[in-house]
Amino acid sequence: KAGVTQTPRYLIKTRGQQVTLSCSPISGHRSVSWYQQTPGQGLQFLFEYFSETQRNKGNFPGRFSGRQFSNSRSEMNVSTLELGDSALYLCASSRGGGGDYEQYFGPGTRLTVT
Amino acid sequence: AQSVAQPEDQVNVAEGNPLTVKCTYSVSGNPYLFWYVQYPNRGLQFLLKYITGDNLVKGSYGFEAEFNKSQTSFHLKKPSALVSDSALYFCAVRDLNSGYALNFGKGTSLLVTP
Numbered sequence: 759k760a761g762v763t764q765t766p767r768y769l770i771k772t773r774g775q776q777v778t779l780s781c782s783p784i785s786g787h788r789s790v791s792w793y794q795q796t797p798g799q800g801l802q803f804l805f806e807y808f809s810e811t812q813r814n815k816g817n818f819p820g821r822f823s824g825r826q827f828s829n830s831r832s833e834m835n836v837s838t839l840e841l842g843d844s845a846l847y848l849c850a851s852s853r854g855g856g857g858d859y860e861q862y863f864g865p866g867t868r869l870t871v872t
Numbered sequence: 873a874q875s876v877a878q879p880e881d882q883v884n885v886a887e888g889n890p891l892t893v894k895c896t897y898s899v900s901g902n903p904y905l906f907w908y909v910q911y912p913n914r915g916l917q918f919l920l921k922y923i924t925g926d927n928l929v930k931g932s933y934g935f936e937a938e939f940n941k942s943q944t945s946f947h948l949k950k951p952s953a954l955v956s957d958s959a960l961y962f963c964a965v966r967d968l969n970s971g972y973a974l975n976f977g978k979g980t981s982l983l984v985t986p
Contacts, residue, residue: 762915791973801962803973814973849976856906857904857966858923861974863915
């Protein structure tokens with residue numbers, strides 16, 4: 759079974775631009791979560807979608823948004839990029855919506871903002 | 873909020889020796905605990921989880937973890953370390969108070985020397 763895929767793997771953007779990252783979950787998984795990983799803040803939860811509905815959102819500004827499609831694929835968007843948005847963005851999927859399901863992570867998208 | 877702490881930034885162990893990576897948790901109610909490993913330039917790989925039941929949980933690649941309610945700990949262990957186990961290890965707890973986000977520890981770098 760194919761794992762979680764994320765595109766693109768690497769991205770370089772300029773301050774003020776916007777970016778869209780894509781995530782394809784494992785087949786049959788209905789929950790998709792996004793995390794930001796930085797050396798200073800570690801792994802931080804961005805948001806989680808289940809059956810096209812955003813169930814939870816982390817403590818990030820409104821510039822960070824996302825959505826999930828009917829095939830469970832998900833995208834996240836960051837508008838008006840700031841230097842501090844440089845990070846590894848990880849997508850994770852899980853089979854069910856309950857708290858006991860483990861999440862499976864993709865390889866991440868490395869975003870560099872200059 | 874539900875949280876975990878990893879008190880060691882780095883653990884060094886010789887190949888063939890047992891290894892322990894420590895994690896303590898702070899939660900209200902019953903914790904859902906997870907261990908993940910991250911290799912350079914890769915996403916996180918799921919190792920094991922504790923939801924309920926036996927306090928000793930066995931996972932992937934020969935790893936196991938012991939849930940200790942009285943000490944609020946969930947240490948990761950392996951009887952005999954391999955050089956290829958060198959990686960970054962994350963303990964995580966499911967934050968049931970704010971949906972199903974994973975709250976991660978800051979990570980412990982494991983170095984196994986030949």
